[in-house]
Amino acid sequence: MECQIGVISGDGIGPEIVTEAKKVLDQVGKKYGHNFRYTEILMGGCSIDATGVPLTDDAIETAKASDAVLMGSIGGNTSTSPWYKLAPELRPEAGLLKLRKSLNLFANLRPAYLYEELKEACPLRDDIIGDGFDMMIMRELTGGLYFGERKTEEVDGVVTATDILTYNENEIRRIAKRGFDIAMKRCKKVTSVDKANVLDSSRLWRKVVEEVAKDYPEVTYEHMLVDNCAMQLVKDPKQFDVILTENMFGDILSDEASMVTGSIGMLSSASLNDTKFGLYEPSGGSAPDIAGKGIANPIATILSAAMMLRYSFDLDKEADAIENAVKQVLKEGYRTIDIMPQAGESKDGITQVGTVKMGDLIAERV
Ligand code: NAD
Helix, strand or coil, X not given: CEEEEEEEEECCCHHHHHHHHHHHHHHHHHHHCCEEEEEECCCCHHHHHHHCCCCCHHHHHHHHHCCEEEXXXXXXXXXXXXXXXXXXXXXXXXXXXXXXXXXXXXEEEEEEECCHHHHHHCCCCXXXXXXXXXXXXXXXXXXXXXXXXXXXXXXXXXXXXXXXXXXXXXXXXXXXXXXXXXXXXXXXXXXEEECCCCCHHHHHHHXXXXXXXXXXXXXXXXXXXXXXXXHHHHHCHHHCCEEEECHXXXXXXXXXXXXXXXXXXXXXXXXXXXXXXXXXXXXXXXXXXXXCCCCCCCHHHXXXXXXXXXXXXXXXXXXXXXXXXXXXXXXXXXXXXXXXXXXXXXXCCCEECCHHHHHHHHHHHC
């Protein structure tokens, strides 16, 4: 297969972790007979330095012409970097928001997977963790409360703030379809999360999800109220496969779910539109505190590349190969500094490695 991949290395640790993800992809290409071609796209602080803006129109066109985009991270130290003295629309993060909007990336996917070897990093009790958990949060990304009309005004002498939460049936249908499609690639279970006992937008959400579910007879689905879901995530996370939810609920629940898996350096993510195109990136930022030291964990970016193979290119076997290689390396005891055992925990059989070595080890095991 020929795949044209746009690559946003970005700032801070971005170039270091993206290099390792490309190394692993190249190994997959060699082993399974695919040709991954890369085009660099400037975005974030490095684009500001080179062009004066965080994302040029040319860069957007290059991204649109790609089959998928793999990204490291953008931004710098928000207290000291000169990028943060610029107007908000000229700062690094404005580039990412513009890219998401230009590409209509309305579906955000964040897996929460607990590796057996990193169980110690999970704050839950052993009996709750059991054999571990593996869920996917599917969050609507371009509608709802964060994009509604907002205002702060004085009403009868009292300062009053208003935020409007709107969803139309089309916005709900397209994300619901995405959620059920993803469930078909996994354990075929969808938990749709809403607040239908209170909100009209949630009642419409529930109705449209039920309509969409009819097209997926193999998928079991259930509705869950968001407050209950927040509790269930820490009480019994094993029950979930795909959690499908709107923008604000997804924002909160995905952070809760990721917290129970341990390090930020392990968390991949994808933002998709209604084609096969996707933007794949680690959940963490540019980590300016460790940039250039060769110690950043590249695993989240490598796992984001695996998501790209699975969701943009339908290369499931190849994505499995990357995910299994990551598991193997952890099983053999290799760790970057962020996932090393904490003080008081055993370090028997554990070897600390840097960014490049971790990439080499995973590529070798693909
Ligand atoms: P951060 O995620 O960059 O760092 C938080 C902590 O996690 C730091 O201690 C860092 O060293 C550590 N960390 C993050 N990724 C790691 C990795 N792969 N390996 C090991 N340790 C890792 O968050 P922050 O410090 O709040 O933000 C720094 C910059 O990143 C800011 O400019 C912020 O706006 C930007 N940011 C960008 C994105 C993105 O590119 N999508 C996302 C979040 C933050």
